[in-house]
Amino acid sequence: MKNVLICDDSQWMRGLIRNELNKYAQEGKNHTVMEACNGKEALELLNRDRFDIAFLDWTMPLIDGLEVLKRLRLSSKHLDLKIVMITALSGKSDVMQALKEGVDDYITKPINSRQASARFKEALIDVGFVSQGSVL
Amino acid sequence: MTREEVCLPFISACSSIFDQLLDIKLSQKNPHLQDISEDRPDWELCSLIEIRNLEDLSYGYISLNLKNSSADKIARKMIGRPIGTISQELVFDTLGELANIIVGNAKKDFEDSPLKISTPMLISGQKIRLHNPAKIHRVTIIPFEFIEAGELDFFDLSISLDLKYFV
Numbered sequence: 001m002k003n004v005l006i007c008d009d010s011q012w013m014r015g016l017i018r019n020e021l022n023k024y025a026q027e028g029k030n031h032t033v034m035e036a037c038n039g040k041e042a043l044e045l046l047n048r049d050r051f052d053i054a055f056l057d058w059t060m061p062l063i064d065g066l067e068v069l070k071r072l073r074l075s076s077k078h079l080d081l082k083i084v085m086i087t088a089l090s091g092k093s094d095v096m097q098a099l100k101e102g103v104d105d106y107i108t109k110p111i112n113s114r115q116a117s118a119r120f121k122e123a124l125i126d127v128g129f130v131s132q133g134s135v136l
Numbered sequence: 137m138t139r140e141e142v143c144l145p146f147i148s149a150c151s152s153i154f155d156q157l158l159d160i161k162l163s164q165k166n167p168h169l170q171d172i173s174e175d176r177p178d179w180e181l182c183s184l185i186e187i188r189n190l191e192d193l194s195y196g197y198i199s200l201n202l203k204n205s206s207a208d209k210i211a212r213k214m215i216g217r218p219i220g221t222i223s224q225e226l227v228f229d230t231l232g233e234l235a236n237i238i239v240g241n242a243k244k245d246f247e248d249s250p251l252k253i254s255t256p257m258l259i260s261g262q263k264i265r266l267h268n269p270a271k272i273h274r275v276t277i278i279p280f281e282f283i284e285a286g287e288l289d290f291f292d293l294s295i296s297l298d299l300k301y302f303v
Contacts, residue, residue: 010233011226012215059236059255088240091247109237110157 002031002129003050007042007065008057008086016111017055017086020120024130031129039063043071051081052127056103058087058094066101073102084123086111137249139276142187143167143295145245146198147278149238150293154282157237158213165279172273177292178263180204183235186254199266200235200256202291207231209284232258266294 006017014035021033034049036042040062046054054072058065065085072078082104087094090108098106104126107119124130147164154160170176179201188195202210211227212219214234219227235256243253276295281288 010229010236012230013233015215088237089243090241091244093247109240110153113156 002052002127004031004033004129005036005042005045005051005054006033007036007039007054007060007068009037009060010057011037013057013086013109020111020117021124021129024121024124039065039068042068046072046078046081053082053084053123053129055084055086058085058089058098066098069098069101069103082123082127084120137189137251139295142196142251143198143276143278143293145242146238146293146295148245149242150200150280153234153238153241157234158210160213160282160284163281165281167276167278169274170277172275176265176277176294177201177203180260180262180264181207181231182259182264182266183231183256184259184266185235185239185256188252188254189250190252191250196295197266199294200238200291201264201294202231206284206289206291209287209289210234213284228258228260232256 004021006014006021008014008017014037018033018035021031025031034045034051036045038061039056042054042056043063045051046068056065056068065087069083069085072081072083083102084105084107085098085103086107086109088109095106105119105123107116110116111120121130151162151164154162181202181204183200185198185200186195187198207227208219211222211230214230215222215226235258239253239256246253278293278295279290280292281290283289
């Protein structure tokens, strides 16, 4: 059973990420996908339930993705949580800042590029959501 | 910094994101300067981005302007469902994200510059006109055309920068 959190203020983007997940979801294996539309909601869900992987947008209302990342990395409760930033911010300094704060991977929007899909799949393999030999 | 240097990353981001995300090839028409008081198409959806130079007092705006009909076509393509089945809220959400992705991609070209670029703000309504937002009298208009579902469609980027600082 794998638990996934998608946090993005855009309903469209959450749907797109969910569709990507569904492509890789393995038949017969249960997984839950929860959604948050801002950083505050994401932190509440992450502190309440156990997740294997969180996809975080950077620019969001109330609490932004970088601040969520910082708070999660300060807490021993989330040591095993894989955090992947999915954001439109594609500058080197943005990537470096997120890496410095402990993000596991950084995917630049739009997520339909070949490179983004490969990174997405890689992240899902790491948490066991997808098996290594998956053809997709 | 020149006006051209500010515009080019946005033009390039528009073209590449439309191509990559929507599989739409944009055709850029000749940019031209236009008096702010002259008639322009009655835009119904604008994504407004503020540009501010942190080293001096210069500032300006870039807006991506659309008619509702084009906005609907783009949203339909992004969502993958007929427009009648999509709520207006989702159309705005989708186009807001599109603008966000375009600006995010353009921003990487300003990493070593003192320019601060805001998150885009989506404005909708009838006959939107942005009146002299940077206290200038002329705006640079960069028109784009594209073919979607066999129909010719268009939008433009309007650039208003403070001419005292952006040469």
